[in-house]
Amino acid sequence: MTDSPAVRAPLDPKEQPVLDQLLGIRTQLELLRADKSTYVKSEDVIRLFNTLIDQVEVLNQLRSNNRLEQNRVDTVLDDCFQLVSLAYMAIGKNHEAPAVYSALSTVKRLLDHLHEAAFFSPKDLESVGHRLEEYKSTVERGRESYSPQLTTLLEARLEGCQHLLSKLQHSLEKLSPEQKVTYEKLVSILRSLSACNTKSKYPATEVKNLHAQLKEIAQHLESENKFDINLSDSERFAQVMQTMHMRESKNLEGEQLVADLLNRCLLWHDIIEQKQGRIDERFEETYKKLLGIRNQLEKLQLTQAWSLRETDLYSFQRQLDRIDESRVDGNFLDATGQPADLHTQRTLLYLLRKSYSLIYFLIISSEPVSEALLPIYNQLNTLKRCLEEVKISGGVSSPRELYPYSMKLNSIDNMRIDGKFMIGSDIPDGQGAVNHLLAECFDLAYELRLEATQDSDDEGEAAPPEPERASVTAE
Structure with a gap:
């Protein structure tokens, strides 16, 4: 198992x-x-x-x-x-207390990794904070409906996540609005460099462009790379990480936080430029496994609405958990107990964290609709997007152009029995969401039809008198 x-x-x-x-x-x-x-x-x-x-x-x-x-x-x-x-x-x-368990487990993993990595965007924390509030409300609503055993368990997990989130938020409190923009830009560049490092073909041009952005930021900050040239990459990285982790106890000023992250970006660029995607062969198997998981999750992210069964995420979660928990003091070890080099460690950690973040995205993107109703729900979503695009592009010139949409909507509407979408004798969850989406589509179609009818009437009123048209024809 x-x-x-x-x-x-x-x-x-x-x-x-x-x-x-x-x-x-x-x-x-x-x-x-x-x-x-x-x-x-x-x-x-x-x-x-x-x-x-x-x-x-x-x-x-x-x-x-x-x-x-x-x-x-x-x-x-x-x-x-x-x-x-x-x-x-x-x-x-999705909005029932039991559904919160898996989401909280993933959030806890994410927060642990953000804390370990010692860099994160304020937007990352805002998103997580918003979700935790939603989960807290869900647990509270379920207090009367579910066993105290469940609510106690979920509240303990919520408390742990909230405590860690507050700790991370505190470390960025002294960033000014301008510094926050720069800090978020550096976070994006660091993640982009890590993504480049895991591509099948090393993207030298993209890495060069990212380095140019770093140098531009360094010039703006009048900052210099102050590393000791006599130190190894590992020693330089340890020096940067030690400085960045000091924020927890000293709550560093915003200027120092930005400078620390800039130095880390510059160092990571130098390391991946030297390695160009080559991984220590001792960890090739772990690398390929994590890369495969990341790639599968990215595909699911693109096709989620049509191909994802939420329970499929379980196998990904457990594979990642096994890899994550196999680390010793945060390090990946080979068969002999020797740690990987710095480049391999950071590359494997990037793939691990990226995979957890993709699972988190898939969980929060899950629609509160039963799997049985998803085909109908997805068709209606597609219809709604099409009708919205038609409206944005200026509508239709004739009500006849709306016939294909109307026919599809009517065929879906006719599937209902007493206002419910039935699957056999079952009434799957998500009826409200599907019916609401169906109503939105009908409203959009009606608005477009009304506009087209009014435009046709206006053109009729503005048309030249019939005798003149006859005269033109005679000529």
Whole structure:
């Protein structure tokens, strides 16, 4: 299966029945995820969730005197919560408390990595902060509907994420508005350099352009690269990182924060220019695995609306978790326990963090519509975009031009039974969202038809008298 690699304490024999039940729940959730012949049904997910909560209550009773116990039961329990959380999203219950679990797990990973990396954009933190507020509201709404076991667990995770977010926000407090713009530009350049470093063919021209931007910023700041030329790349990087991490205790001035990040960008440019995408062969397997995950997630990002089943994210999450947790003191080690060189370490970390951020994007982009209704929802979204483009480009010259849109909308509308979209005898979640989108499309089509009709009437009124047209024809 897909257990986390973290070392666990031996299993208490009393917990064996709980573990057996959890393994069975996980297997059933895995089967739901893997079966692409049908959509994930609400009753199956809710039944498994309730069974899972029952086992949590049994486990809590067994651990009444030892709340800090961590063993394989906790690993499998986390797997179950991750799967059931993503399954709630697949059935369109994105705004229900169970769906929050997976999102919070990903946010925690992201914040941990931002803290470790010691660079991030203020916009990154604003986005995460906004999401945490939404998740907090979701958990609060679910307080009466769901077990206290679940709400307590989610509140603890929320608190951990909020604490780390506040810590990161505090480190950037002294950036002035102008410095914030420069800082965000440097963050973008650093990430772009890392992306260049992982391309199949080293993009020398793109890297050169990014370096030119760095030099322009350095001139504007009247800053110089003050590295000791006698230091190795690793020593120079350690020097930069040490300075950047000082912000946590000293809350550095904005000018120093920008200067630190600029130095780091310049150093990273020098390193990747020297390596040009070549990775230490000892870590080639890990690199290819992370690169493959990143590429698959980027494809899903482009085709999400049509091809993503949210539970598919579970396998990506677990693969990344295993790689992340295999690090020792933050370092990737080879088979003999030796750490990778600086370039390889930072390249692998970039791919790991990028993959987590893509999962986060896919989670927050998930529509609150059941997988069963997604084909209809996606068709309506496409129709809406087309109608909006027609309106922006000046509308139609005749109501006849709207016939294809009207026919499609009517065919979708006729699929409803008593105002609901049915799949067999089931009424999938997301009815409100689909009906609202259908109404928007009808409204757009009506507005375009009305404008076209008015334009036709105006042209008729402005037309020259009939006798004159006859005279012209006679000539």
